[in-house]
Amino acid sequence: MPGASEKSKKAIISWNNIWTDILRFSKIYGSDLVYQERYNEVTSKSFCSAKIADQSLIKSGAQIFVDTLIDLGVDTIFGYTGASVIPLFDAIDTVCKVTPDVSMQYYKDVTAPLEQMTNYDRIISEQFRRIKMSEKSSNTRTGAQIVVDTLIDQGVETMFGYTGGVVLPLFDKLYDAPINFIVPRHEQGGCHMADAYARASGKVGVVLATSGPGACNLVTGLATAMMDSVPMVAFTGQVRTDLIGNDAFQEADITGITRPITKYNSIVKDVEDLERTIREAFHIASTGRPGPVLIDLPVDVSLSKCSGNNSTEIKLPGYHISGKGHTRQISNAAKAINQSKKPVLYVGGGVIIANASQELRDFAEKAHLPVAMTLLGLGSFDQTKPESLDMLGMHGSAYANYAVQESDLLIAIGARFDDRVTGNIKTFAPNAKTIHIDIDPASISKNVKVDIPVVGDAKIILKELTKQVEYQEREEWFRKIAEWKKKFAFAYDKKASNVKPQYVIEEICKQTKNKAIITTGVGQNQMWSAQFYKFIQPRQFISSGGLGTMGFGLPAAIGAQIARPGELVIDIDGDHSFNMTMTELATAVEHNLPIKVCILNNGYMGMVRQWQELFYGRRYSKSYLKNPNYESLAKAIGAVGMTVNKKSDVSKAVEQMLKEKQPCVVDFHVEPEENVWPMVPAGKSLNEMNGLDILERLI
Amino acid sequence: MKHIISALVENKPGVLAHVAGMFAARGFNIDSLVVGRTEDPDLSRMTIVVIGDDRIVEQVRKQLAKIIPVVKVQDFVGQPVVARDLMLVAVSCSPEQRPELLSLIEVFRAKVVDISQKYIMIEASGPEDKIEAFINMCKPYGIKSVARTGTIAMPRYEKTDIRTPRTEDDKES
Ligand SMILES: Cc1ncc(C[n+]2csc(CCOP(=O)(O)OP(=O)(O)O)c2C)c(N)n1
Numbered sequence: 001m002p003g004a005s006e007k008s009k010k011a012i013i014s015w016n017n018i019w020t021d022i023l024r025f026s027k028i029y030g031s032d033l034v035y036q037e038r039y040n041e042v043t044s045k046s047f048c049s050a051k052i053a054d055q056s057l058i059k060s061g062a063q064i065f066v067d068t069l070i071d072l073g074v075d076t077i078f079g080y081t082g083a084s085v086i087p088l089f090d091a092i093d094t095v096c097k098v099t100p101d102v103s104m105q106y107y108k109d110v111t112a113p114l115e116q117m118t119n120y121d122r123i124i125s126e127q128f129r130r131i132k133m134s135e136k137s138s139n140t141r142t143g144a145q146i147v148v149d150t151l152i153d154q155g156v157e158t159m160f161g162y163t164g165g166v167v168l169p170l171f172d173k174l175y176d177a178p179i180n181f182i183v184p185r186h187e188q189g190g191c192h193m194a195d196a197y198a199r200a201s202g203k204v205g206v207v208l209a210t211s212g213p214g215a216c217n218l219v220t221g222l223a224t225a226m227m228d229s230v231p232m233v234a235f236t237g238q239v240r241t242d243l244i245g246n247d248a249f250q251e252a253d254i255t256g257i258t259r260p261i262t263k264y265n266s267i268v269k270d271v272e273d274l275e276r277t278i279r280e281a282f283h284i285a286s287t288g289r290p291g292p293v294l295i296d297l298p299v300d301v302s303l304s305k306c307s308g309n310n311s312t313e314i315k316l317p318g319y320h321i322s323g324k325g326h327t328r329q330i331s332n333a334a335k336a337i338n339q340s341k342k343p344v345l346y347v348g349g350g351v352i353i354a355n356a357s358q359e360l361r362d363f364a365e366k367a368h369l370p371v372a373m374t375l376l377g378l379g380s381f382d383q384t385k386p387e388s389l390d391m392l393g394m395h396g397s398a399y400a401n402y403a404v405q406e407s408d409l410l411i412a413i414g415a416r417f418d419d420r421v422t423g424n425i426k427t428f429a430p431n432a433k434t435i436h437i438d439i440d441p442a443s444i445s446k447n448v449k450v451d452i453p454v455v456g457d458a459k460i461i462l463k464e465l466t467k468q469v470e471y472q473e474r475e476e477w478f479r480k481i482a483e484w485k486k487k488f489a490f491a492y493d494k495k496a497s498n499v500k501p502q503y504v505i506e507e508i509c510k511q512t513k514n515k516a517i518i519t520t521g522v523g524q525n526q527m528w529s530a531q532f533y534k535f536i537q538p539r540q541f542i543s544s545g546g547l548g549t550m551g552f553g554l555p556a557a558i559g560a561q562i563a564r565p566g567e568l569v570i571d572i573d574g575d576h577s578f579n580m581t582m583t584e585l586a587t588a589v590e591h592n593l594p595i596k597v598c599i600l601n602n603g604y605m606g607m608v609r610q611w612q613e614l615f616y617g618r619r620y621s622k623s624y625l626k627n628p629n630y631e632s633l634a635k636a637i638g639a640v641g642m643t644v645n646k647k648s649d650v651s652k653a654v655e656q657m658l659k660e661k662q663p664c665v666v667d668f669h670v671e672p673e674e675n676v677w678p679m680v681p682a683g684k685s686l687n688e689m690n691g692l693d694i695l696e697r698l699i
Numbered sequence: 700m701k702h703i704i705s706a707l708v709e710n711k712p713g714v715l716a717h718v719a720g721m722f723a724a725r726g727f728n729i730d731s732l733v734v735g736r737t738e739d740p741d742l743s744r745m746t747i748v749v750i751g752d753d754r755i756v757e758q759v760r761k762q763l764a765k766i767i768p769v770v771k772v773q774d775f776v777g778q779p780v781v782a783r784d785l786m787l788v789a790v791s792c793s794p795e796q797r798p799e800l801l802s803l804i805e806v807f808r809a810k811v812v813d814i815s816q817k818y819i820m821i822e823a824s825g826p827e828d829k830i831e832a833f834i835n836m837c838k839p840y841g842i843k844s845v846a847r848t849g850t851i852a853m854p855r856y857e858k859t860d861i862r863t864p865r866t867e868d869d870k871e872s
């Protein structure tokens with residue numbers, strides 16, 4: 001950050017934390033800020049009222065935020081935009097124009113350079129060299145050896161991680177272990193790789209990082225995995241137990257930091273507990289509603305020796321999973337389905353996690369049901385079938401959204417009624433009875449009141465339901481659906497002379513015959529991938545849904561490729577999503593992974609730009625950044641690089657890309673201001689979609 | 700509505716942080732939270748009083764149960780329970796006021812635990828409203844400080860024939 005340190009008045013701001021302050025400020029200043037369920041609605045709303053009132057004293061939350069910062073003497077802010085902070089960026093933009101001495105500087109990465117720790121490393125390595133010597137003469141194991149042995153015992157073949165002072169004992173044992181170890185260029189990348197490895201294979205993803213900065217770099221990746229219920233085990237090194245709590249070098253309270261973003265975490269302070277804790281971690285991560293589990297391992301525990309008489313059996317009195325489902329509720333569900341005239345299946349990622357896609361297909365076929373999927377549910381049902389309603393929700397298909405709104409019975413399986421799916425929850429599926437099948441009791445009746453709850457494993461319950469349902473023709477319902485499907489298909493301007501991003505995806509889908517594993521960034525690229533690639537198999541679409549983590553695409557492609565070596569893996573990415581973790585291209589090159597990266601390069605943070613176009617009068621505040629030449633960049637790193645400017649070159653470029661045996665980056669210069677349609681604006685009902693007129697015109 | 704939720708938790712470090720963090724992150728309001736040992740050295744009991752409608756309290760219950768070291772969760776609403784708070788209160792009291800205050804203490808079945816020229820420290824226990832009433836009665840004398848435990852509770856063994864005789868306190872709950 002050039003010059004930053006000279007400035008006395010500066011603030012590095014984590015945007016998320018500011019929300020609470022805004023709410024507080026607005027109270028102090030008595031503005032018209034009304035607390036609503038979603039923060040972004042708060043500021044958008046109050047922002048609008050500020051605009052109308054204009055000269056009056058009423059200020060928006062965003063305005064108060066900016067005014068207060070200026071008042072506090074802040075002249076430089078470092079930040080990155082996103083849906084919930086767009087109002088702030090809008091307000092900042094105004095100020096920057098009005099008051100030129102308030103400069104807005106912009107940095108993509110605020111990670112400070114890591115300090116070297118050579119001295120420390122030396123002490124540690126000496127310590128374990130001594131222990132290693134003594135180990136040879138006895139048959140008791142050190143903590144580090146237990147970790148490696150237990151991982152092998154748990155069937156771990158591949159893991160991801162980055163070294164550092166307090167994990168040197170582990171890396172020493174891994175040196176001779178039969179585990180394929182992938183080192184990313186940044187721990188966040190490693191965490192996403194382990195995540196995608198798990199999503200692509202169904203196995204537990206394992207990641208390892210050192211204490212302090214290494215552990216903190218896992219945070220985004222763990223939160224991503226948590227939101228999308230991905231089975232992962234993360235190991236972090238920790239400072240010596242006698243130093244914990246002393247602000248020791250590279251100490252971070254990682255169990256405290258990650259408690260809300262892991263399914264479970266614990267610190268092992270006694271080597272006797274180590275093996276049991278690891279076994280418990282794998283059990284917790286991979287059963288029930290899966291999720292990441294973190295084990296924090298102080299270096300002295302890795303180095304100390306275990307007596308060998310320790311109990312290694314899992315002991316989890318508070319962890320129960322109900323798999324089979326309540327028999328009466330299942331028969332109630334079957335009855336409701338048999339009676340329904342206008343049913344819709346609403347399928348989430350849970351079906352894929354439960355490996356229940358085949359059961360879902362059998363069930364939908366036997367009962368004759370249309371299937372709508374969430375972003376993470378894509379692939380659970382074959383999208384080339386007429387019964388597929390494709391994706392529902394904010395950028396879902398009009399036919400899925402209309403069908404849900406008109407249905408008399410909604411059958412939710414492994415889904416959680418997320419606000420991006422339901423729109424305004426009060427008017428969601430207003431005429432429908434709801435059945436909700438989920439392994440997580442806390443997901444049931446969290447957002448909507450469910451009529452028939454079934455807690456259990458989707459695979460078991462779907463099998464049972466299939467036995468009890470009868471085939472119904474539902475001619476009228478399916479006729480209506482077919483009409484909607486025809487009238488409101490996803491569409492774009494095929495006659496346009498420039499490269500349309502949707503066309504690129506359609507071409508990829510066509511040439512890969514619907515069979516590639518697709519990973520994505522976040523934003524428009526992600527939504528178009530979901531809309532225009534028609535998936536046919538589970539574990540084929542790998543995307544950060546719940547957290548919406550930009551930068552997921554490339555490391556995810558690497559993780560998926562390692563999990564499924566023979567298969568075609570393509571990252572359809574946004575330019576700015578790619579910018580966040582593009583350093584991992586070096587990892588792909590090192591391991592000679594034949595992944596393909598298709599950058600839909602619109603120059604913009606397209607999704608943010610779309611919101612600004614629609615809701616902020618085209619004021620594109622901080623959503624345009626200068627990009628590198630990706631072709632040269634790829635080549636410099638040792639990958640294949642290509643640039644596509646012309647529509648007529650798209651098909652050839654995809655063809656050539658698919659032939660490449662090395663990592664390959666194709667920079668598609670696409671229409672900069674293309675929008676994703678349809679769109680349900682935040683807080684509106686699912687049937688209140690924008691852009692249908694545009695789609696109708698284009699079809 | 701007020702719900703008393705009782706959670707048996709494993710005696711592990713971080714459990715309290717986990718429970719408190721979950722309440723904060725999900726925006727549930729805690730009226731009181733008490734943690735203490737149980738008959739089993741591996742388990743502690745958390746008694747949490749939450750105020751909210753049925754939907755919220757159901758979520759509280761489920762989210763609690765989801766925390767791995769939480770072994771069992773019960774919501775005592777609608778059940779006959781014995782619910783108690785314990786309080787220590789220091790009240791200004793001159794020697795002349797003592798007889799009056801002592802008779803008040805008698806009525807509330809409270810106890811004098813410390814006494815000096817200017818103050819009396821009183822230990823009182825019972826249902827929450829009784830404690831509140833006692834504080835109100837003490838106010839005119841001048842309250843120096845109050846320390847309260849928050850509610851702990853246990854369901855009654857209704858189904859058994861042999862019932863423990865009910866005390867005055869129990870009737871109030
Ligand atoms: C780490 C992170 N920061 C910010 C955001 C907010 N955000 C959502 S989409 C988006 C723009 C994405 O731009 P790009 O990757 O170029 O994709 P496009 O929409 O242009 O396809 C932003 C900033 C996010 N999702 N993740």
Ligand SMILES: [Mg+2]
Pocket residue numbers: 574575576600601602603604605606
């Ligand atoms: Mg972009």
